[in-house]
Amino acid sequence: MRARFLMTALIGAGVLAAHSVPAQAPSTDAQINAIVQSILAQMTLAEKLEYVSGTGAWDIKPLPRLGLPQIKASDAGLGVRLSNPVGVAYPAGPALASTFNADRAKQMGVGLGLETRLSGFQQIAGPGLNMYRTPFSGRAFEYLAGEDPFLGAVLGAAQINGIQSQNVWADAKHYIANEQEVNRFNLMETVSERALREIYMVPFESAVKNANVAVVMCGFQGLNGANPVCESHAAIQQTLKNEWGFKGFVESDYAALKHTLPAAVAGVDIERPSANIFSPGALGALLANEQLSQATLDDKVRRILGRLVAYGFIGGVPAATGESHPPFAERAALDVAREGIVLLKNEGQLLPLRRETSRNIAVVGKLATGAPPTGFGSAHIAAARYISEIDGLRQIAGTGANIVLLDAVTLDPARSAWTTPSGASGVQAQYYANPTWSGAPVLTRVEPMINLDTSGGAPQSGDYRGPVYGGGGTAQPASVRWTATIRPTVSGAHVFKARANGAVRLYINGQLVMDNGDGNPLPGNVIPPTIPVNARVMLQAGQTYNVQFDYSARPGYIAVFGGFLGAQLSWASLQAPPNLSGFDAVVVAAGHSAEYEGEGFDHPFTLPEFQDELIANLSRANPRTIAVLHGGTGFDMQGWIDGVGAALHAWYPGQNGGQALAEILFGDVNPSGKLPITIERSITDNPTYANYPQASNDLNFSAMTYTEDIFVGYRGFERSGRRPLFPFGFGLSYTRFNYGALSVSPGIAAGSGRVAVSFDITNSGEVAGAEAAQVYVAQSGSAVPRPVKELKGFAKVFLQPGETQRVTVYLDQRSLAYYDAARNAWVTEPGAFDILVGASSQDIRLRGQLFNLFRSVTNTRVSNPLPAPELVRLGPVHP
Template sequence: MYAQVKRLISQMTLEEKIAQLNAVPIEDLLDDSGEQLSEEKLEELLSNGIGQITRVAGGLGDPSKVDTSPKHAAELANAIQKYLKEKTRLGIPAIVHEECLSGFMADGATVFPQAIGLASTWDAEAIEAMAGVIRQQMKAAGAHQGLSPVLDVARDPRWGRVEETFGEDPYLVASMAVSYVRGLQGQDLTKGIFATLKHFAGHSFSEGGRNCAPVHVGERELWDIFLFPFEAAVREANAKSVMNAYHDIDGVPCAASRELLTDILRGHFGFDGIVVSDYDAIDRLRKAHFTAGNKKEAAVQALEAGIDIELPKMDCYGQPLMDAVKEGMISEATINESVERVLTAKFELGLFDGVYVDVDSVPGLFETPEQREMSRDIARKSIVLLKNDNVLPLSKDIKSIAVIGPNADNARNMLGDYAFMAHRSYDKTSVHIVTVLEGIKNKVLDSCRITYAKGCDIIDPSTDGFVEAVNAARAADAAIVVVGDNSGIFGKGTSGENDDRTDITLPGVQMQLVKAIKDTGKPVIVVLINGRAFAAKELADNASALMEAWYPGEEGGNAVADVLFGDYNPAGRLPISLPCEVGQIPINYNLKPASYINYLSTETKPAFAFGYGMSYTTFGYSDLSITPAVAPSAGKVDISFKVTNAGQLAGDEVVQLYIRDEVSSIVRPVKELKGFKRVNLQPGETKEITFTLYADQLAFHDKDMRLVVEPGTFKIMVGSSSDDIRLEGSFEIDGQKREVMAERRFFADVVIQ
């Protein structure tokens, strides 16, 4: 392969080389109807070959006006590849990239829960299996690269993109990311989809919680918290693509940071894939960061930093880059480095051996009963029961229910911002989205009287619908109030990309609606359909039961009903702490010891802590054993204990392992997650869980920024959440401080007996 790549580069003109570093949006290749490829546009845009095609499926247009089916996307992909193979001088195929945050972002593809919901499952195996389905669907439509997963460690719920993340903890984020990458890429890259880690790096820690704003982070925190998931995904799962972040760190934009994109990513992590720009990130060096005076300078800065391909279109890497080479601003040798990486990726994907897809087989690979059932199962696993005053589960023979709220019967609001409907701002899709109202109707007996009242909108201040909602609640045996967010992008939602907020309470008058229903005296079950971590104390105080469902996807309504009526025992756990109020931010569980001084009016404790979630049964922990009691700095420790289902219902318990470095040369967090496992237990059943904790997992960057394991005492905490610790013990690391080399253990092993 290396020789083939070198031979191709030697045959290429400068223009053909630069074309490999560019992308063309599918919109630029369609005529006004969106139905056909224009030969003139193909000739104009693809005559020299092109590196990438942007979103063949996700960018087709309005499904009410054009054919947006995966089959049509496959036809377009085949037509583009045919042109490149037969009409360009060297016949080099293109990489087609698509979004796939909560499923393949195409009309007709299976829609899974949003990423924050995936993290709430605490089930890495389920996420890997889901990503395998996404791979199958993307490959069928002619795609080769997915712009997911998001590895940003989310610590500020004001930021609208919290919903796209796996939460606040680097270990949990890394675990989910590694599983997602493995599922998407598969064991054979020629049959897989390149995963794209984003946003590199620190994007979630932005100033004021504003998207793209500067990030103020110390070097040690950057390495130990925000870079950790990326390194794990590169080393453990061989992730093949990385996307830069928009912001700057200490004045250096990520898109122009050679330290980040080359020295750290390639030099330290050993990354050998392609780096792609976030959309328009290179030109933002000129028009947002002002480190470049024109597009030529922006192109030079980005390419020299290590960005191989500009997305989503030919802009700075088009004619401006050509001019920069001719004017001596950048060498052709630098161009060759990126071209070599792009061509290598195409060989690894097997594009030179066969790039066409079987169009006729496409429909049978989408929205099968098995895929819908997987979406439902993951949605059920993602639901977090936050409060239950013995009102749940509801009886299926209940006589009457009032279903209330703006998210009770809104299909689009069941989906996250990178689902087809929400991202493209469409109200219709060929995929059936089950709302909570529909799910409840599917669950109860025909004799049950269900009354629906919207009550209010998400953000509209009108309370005109309150009277109808209150009357419905008064006439019912119980009220299910479904409130939360609507996800969108660029100001079209209350959460999502560029939908940042200073207020993290329920938008609009929804809290007033909840209180009005509570005043009826009827049991009030509040279901949250949302993307960010809400300030949850007031909500909990006004609900008999409180359930966090995030954006649960196409089968979300059925999944919520499964939990409401006891057909599924909830076991989701919070991947992000829910504050009492916005002034507590940051409220993540793994703060430093001095971060626990109370405010005058409020404690520092969250309303609901990281890792928290209730069940319809109870679990007991016992028989903690830690061996050996003293281990070397390159060794490992086995932590064993028993978990018993002490209740009457089968259920899952998410066992969590935390550690604390009791005395260290650098201030360390009071608690750090170092292992977890979702375990199913029948009533009365006991299982023994053994975590093998590796000394490498105790490493941190010392005063000299060396990654080290220090000798000393480490406290072990095992429990059901970060603030529900059931068993405690300790062990010692002896010997001398050990510097951890590049190859290290990132995760604990788990054995269940």
């Protein structure tokens, strides 16, 4: 078996020589401030008021009189979405988190920054640094921290340094506590100061202190009485700016501001997208009546100018080069996918597949076809080029392999078999000029499938070219009725899936089996998704069924960000095909996509489309079934995990994810991803269950208290003693790693110096592999409640068979401390601390001890989340 690890040097001999970054000048704070003050002194009051009001997008307004160019910003943190063509589609945030590798974060950051700059932008809206609390979270796929603040502190700062090395502003978002999407414009969260400081603020603190991030974006939801968090003086002005020393500027999330004076005083420096709340008139009136000081306005302008000066943008910005998808960025996306896919189960060493014996492979699931899936919303990237998962398997399996997609169990409009009432292949479509299917249809025709795309972008032949009703410039029928017959080949449960921007009704043999009511979009959502509706129906093999599918369009949906306009219907069996046992392996692509997960809404813990039943049935018929999960969260796996031969969490693996997955399945790449989250057996085990027991997009859900406090994720599981299905930090490999020779030096801490935790890792297997070793700190007998243990260091090493490497991870006083709200400081108690080194939070291999002699109290200005900040600085990536 072959195994390879393809490392890329970020800054090295000619790697980026063709895309050199212009020299930045000036380089010191004193020089920057002098130039800024000179510009500020020349600005009129009217110009200052205009400068902080936004442009209608994410840009900074130009001021040609003073040589200030328009600064252009692009969405989003998983790719340069606003370029044409769009940039490289990178793996999702949790995939990067699963690498446990700062070098991969730097590499992805350089790729993002490079493409941003080449596309003519000076800012990218990312990375996302929010935490993972619950598997319901719609935007979890964007965030790179997982459930651990230290992991986010390392990877976030590393990626920001990579982005900003390309003379591009990074934008840390969404400050702060944006861990769920439910009622995001009005939800009031109550979070203790200790939980904010120890968990939710840490990645942002690191972004400021270890990466000098240029921009911070404040979010929609309310926090501890401030509504929105953009109006929290404590979070923005006091903590971010005064205590942490943030030098950049704070921008609002898109239309996040509600009140002019509170937001201005809280520390927001510029409104996005335009002058709605921060209008020159509104701010000018506050100045005139002395509710807002001139110094406060000047500080906002000064902060924005400071970033222009620091990045050399005064006088103009580099023009777009016209180059897209540079090889460096393509490779970065592939490398993150290779290291980010997590092997969860490998019964009987089913994996890696062997080319000489795995010649006949079945693939199930639409997610395996086309572009690898991603989430909905402003981070959605419709990949301009990609390697699908089935194509990746076909390429990597080699010539002669039979890789076949099983249409009968793949839910896809293009693979659903229909027959018209007259016996022809396809469906009969009747289009009506009213929303109630009344009267005579104005258009009747036979269509090959039910795949009506009224936005004109259907990949199949079902795009709408009929009459236009209702105005608005959109080719949109008022209502449509499709009729057809189907004849299943397997008896048992089948699934029907409808995706439509409106009301749908599905009748089988005259019986109503699907009804989504009036079909209106999610309330309170400015970018409403088109979420599918699913129905489970029992059918008999060989029997003919009459199908009627009614669709009536509704306004308010969108076709961008992964959305959809029109109507689709597909059906598939949930039963295994009769010949499934004859395949050497069955690869099932399951989970979420932009249809079910994304910005503005939360989703259930269960898999959609009755996929749990499908996977269970397939694995019973063929125990060599391999489940490949997609999405930004954990899933309920209880119904099928014991039956499958192997399981992997591929997250959203990006445009090159099909290649990365196939390389792992066939052993060309040894999996090394580790879970950045805890996957629970039951949702009732999750520490957040008391305050968010089920996914809700109800606008009446208006308040949430983080009752788990600091005990989020594995901290909460260990406190309650509940055993997860897969613990934080878990991930299998095709080789074995032994740990040994732990030393903690010095073993007695008496000051602010660093402590070296050193140990050996040996690859005791037969193939090359990588191990992400994790260092946890535990203190018992504390004066305050403490987690059983907390991640405070990690290191990823790449080892050949038989190779041993000495690894050193550093700790300091912050590694031992808790936040004391009364003191507004980090407190380290005297006493013994256990140092635990392991392969996951539940697989501790080595135990040592550190004794701290004296109580220490460190103020929030001095304290740093990282004991070794140099590890996240941009530099060479070492294999």
